[in-house]
Amino acid sequence: MICSGHGAFIVLLALSCLIVPITYASKLPSQVLDFIHGGTIKNAGCNTNLSGKRWAVLVAGSKGYDNYRHQADVCHAYQILKKGGLKDENIIVFMYDDIAFNDNNPRPGVIINEPNGADVYQGVPKDYTEDHVNVKNFYAVILGNKSALTGGSGKVVNSGPNDHIFIYYTDHGGPGVLAMPNGEYIYAKDLNNVLNKKHAAKSYKSMVFYLEACESGSIFEGLLPNNLNIYATTASNASENSYAAYCPEDSKAVEEYDTCLGDLYSISWLEDSDKHDLRQENLQKQYEVVQRRTVAGVSDRSSHVMQYGNIEQSNECLYYYMGTNTANDNYTFVENPSSPSTLRVVNQRDANLLHFWHKYHKAPAGSHEKLKAQKELNDEISLRKHVDYSINHIGELLFGNGNSSKVLETVRPSGQPIVDDWNCFKMLVSTYEKYCGSLSKYGTQHMRAIANMCNAGVTMKQMVAASTQTCFKIPPTY
Incomplete structure (x- = not known):
């Protein structure tokens, strides 16, 4: 068994490598902290006589307690927008809603986005939950197409030509795709x-899109033109991971939580928005704050x-999209000597392994909970081995042992989308999953190979030939 005897030690050793500290200066001079955190540097301010309405679409694309952080991110975003003055009728929330009252949640009915943080779940609209969190509804909401909806509250972005739209998505992804809870994918070409x-349709004045996922840059790379009045930022470039934060074993972790509470890119913009007068901060300033915090780690565990x-749109105030909390009026950054000196991060795709390990470690010996956690951990490791093996073997059948790795691992130059024929891409993904089972959130990293x-x-x-030869018998777990 992987989690008994020497096996448990090996897994613990491997998992210890998943947790990597991001180090921040503590007790630095206030002018240095100002530069790092962007507190006292003010913009000229923006015109608060905003014409049109603000709209927001918030999407957590996952389910399961091991993905707690994505729904926590979205709930936190809602609270910022609500305090900023947006009305519920203009905020559309997609989240599976299986976290707050999950059996694993040590605080039933409460979701937090940072250790010892406030409840961010209270009051969040449940517009699209469970199976209604899907690609079709997401697109229909953006387009304001009520007739294309299936279930949910029926709220859509019914915007006009003077309106400002903010879209925030957080979950797993891979080259060219974003995940949804039901196993379907948002393909980059379709979203664009x-x-x-x-x-x-001339139904907005400007739009901002914040995107948290691994390889999230691939969603817009070579696909989003500069003439749509859309400004997007992503947690990572087109070929690197993004990272979960506030995870077990972090120096500030709350012991009863065995799952990550947030994502590094997301908590960076959320916490920045929490404390600032957003009439005095523009999109570019927030981008720089988030960028500095996200790349502050060691070279192999940070994202760009x-x-x-x-990009010119980045000069616009955050106020146009998020409003502002009047409690932050005339905010001036004050050095906080109690600020944490380290933040430990985990590859998004490995956060569930960490969760399963902690469940196993904390459960009483011989208990049903321990056996269940052990099975979850073993099943996840087996699934990963299956996906890695099957993709590599299919590549060898198609290109030969000598050429397979070179073809599958090729990263295209910056400015190019990952694939030329998106219909081919969808077809090959569907073919793989038909014969070999779901790629899973972990397996989305192999989308570039496909x-x-x-x-x-x-x-x-x-x-079809390569997949059937490779996956003639799919383990029932998949």
């Missing part, structure tokens, strides 16, 4: 087509926050 369609679309198969001219017939 929706944004183009929204622009063509990116900007896409109309895209490269398309770029190399692989046909559906070839993919």
